[in-house]
Amino acid sequence: MELFLFIVIGGITLISSFFVVFQRSPLYSALFLILTFLSMAGLYLVLGAEFVALIQVIVYAGAVMVLFLFVIMLLNLDNEKREWLTKQTKQKFVGIVIVAAMVPLIGLGISTSLLYSKSQLGAQGTYSPQMAQQVSNTASVASLLFTDYILPFEITSVLLLVAMVGVVYLARRMKKQSLPGK
Amino acid sequence: MLPMSYYLVLSALIFGLGVLGVLIRRNALVIFMSIELMLNAVNLTFITLSRYLETLHGQIYVFFVMTVAAAEVAVGLAIIMLLYRNWGTANIDDINLMKW
Numbered sequence: 449m450e451l452f453l454f455i456v457i458g459g460i461t462l463i464s465s466f467f468v469v470f471q472r473s474p475l476y477s478a479l480f481l482i483l484t485f486l487s488m489a490g491l492y493l494v495l496g497a498e499f500v501a502l503i504q505v506i507v508y509a510g511a512v513m514v515l516f517l518f519v520i521m522l523l524n525l526d527n528e529k530r531e532w533l534t535k536q537t538k539q540k541f542v543g544i545v546i547v548a549a550m551v552p553l554i555g556l557g558i559s560t561s562l563l564y565s566k567s568q569l570g571a572q573g574t575y576s577p578q579m580a581q582q583v584s585n586t587a588s589v590a591s592l593l594f595t596d597y598i599l600p601f602e603i604t605s606v607l608l609l610v611a612m613v614g615v616v617y618l619a620r621r622m623k624k625q626s627l628p629g630k
Numbered sequence: 631m632l633p634m635s636y637y638l639v640l641s642a643l644i645f646g647l648g649v650l651g652v653l654i655r656r657n658a659l660v661i662f663m664s665i666e667l668m669l670n671a672v673n674l675t676f677i678t679l680s681r682y683l684e685t686l687h688g689q690i691y692v693f694f695v696m697t698v699a700a701a702e703v704a705v706g707l708a709i710i711m712l713l714y715r716n717w718g719t720a721n722i723d724d725i726n727l728m729k730w
Contacts (some may be wrong), residue, residue: 450632465644465667469651474659481663484644488670494636495681500673500692507696512666512703516721519707520659523714541654551646558642558675562662575686577637585689592686605698611701618708 453494461487474525478516485509499586637678638718645671658710658720662703 471477485508513556537609575588592602644667651664673692680688714720 454632454636458636462643462647466645466697468663468667469647469660471654471660474657474663477660481666484667485670489635491674492677494675497677497680497689497692500677500689500696503693503696504647504673507700508666508670512700515703515707516659516663519711523711523720524658525657525659525720540654541640543650546653547646547650550649551642554645555639555642559638561703564636576684589689591694593690597690597694600694602696607698608701611705615704615708618705 450494453620454491457487457490457494461491475517475520478513478520481516482509482513485513497585499589631682634678634682636673641671641678643675644668644674654722656723658713658722660707661722662710666699666703669695 454458461484464480464487465481468477468484485504489501489504489509492504492522579588648664648671649665651667652661655664667685673695675693676688676692678688680686680692710720713725717725719725
């Protein structure tokens with residue numbers, strides 16, 4: 449059952465992330481990115497992380513992508529020109545070679561058992577599947593977030609304030625604004 | 631339970647697609663979206679290992695990564711909007727004032 453869910457949801461994630469990159473219009477890329485985020489939330493549910501799946505849908509698909517779509521539609525961008533796949537082929541070829549060399553390295557490097565000793569995997573951490581059935585995931589995450597990770601939590605609030613102030617300052621309306629294209 | 635490497639290889643593939651998007655595409659917004667893809671791939675790795683090591687610290691890190699990514703998207707989109715206001719284009723090939 450988990451294999452079936454993994455193949456379906458993981459396949460949707462992979463295909464839509466492929467289309468994010470290889471789509472001519474940025475608007476279609478944004479829509480495929482929303483689909484990627486939603487299917488990744490499904491993957492998080494399969495892995496048993498309900499709180500993070502909810503946060504993914506609310507924050508990423510619900511706030512970040514809305515911001516993206518606002519900016520895309522505000523800027524009224526053109527699609528990339530017709531020769532977008534054939535121009536600068538040498539640069540693109542180098543890019544593809546770099547990625548083709550790097551992805552197997554990463555994929556094999558983090559998934560083979562050379563990195564993890566057998567005693568570490570399946571170690572009885574504090575959140576075994578037995579405990580996951582008694583205490584809800586959100587309560588457990590909260591109990592950890594507000595005790596051990598309270599300092600990063602507070603610093604994150606300052607970070608959000610700084611980001612907000614920066615965005616308000618950057619995007620303010622300036623007097624005598626020249627038209628784009630000048 | 632599935633072997634852990636299934637999720638980790640999927641995460642590596644999504645990360646590779648994000649890197650490909652950053653290297654190949656010329657539109658600033660699509661590059662930014664590929665960066666978000668990379669961040670999501672890393673989130674998937676965190677949650678996979680959080681489940682297979684039976685601990686919750688991975689999910690806490692994902693929480694913070696998402697918060698920082700949201701703040702970064704806000705600031706980055708403001709910068710891209712300013713870029714469009716001043717240059718009239720979002721194509722990074724045309725924005726070459728600092729090139730040698």
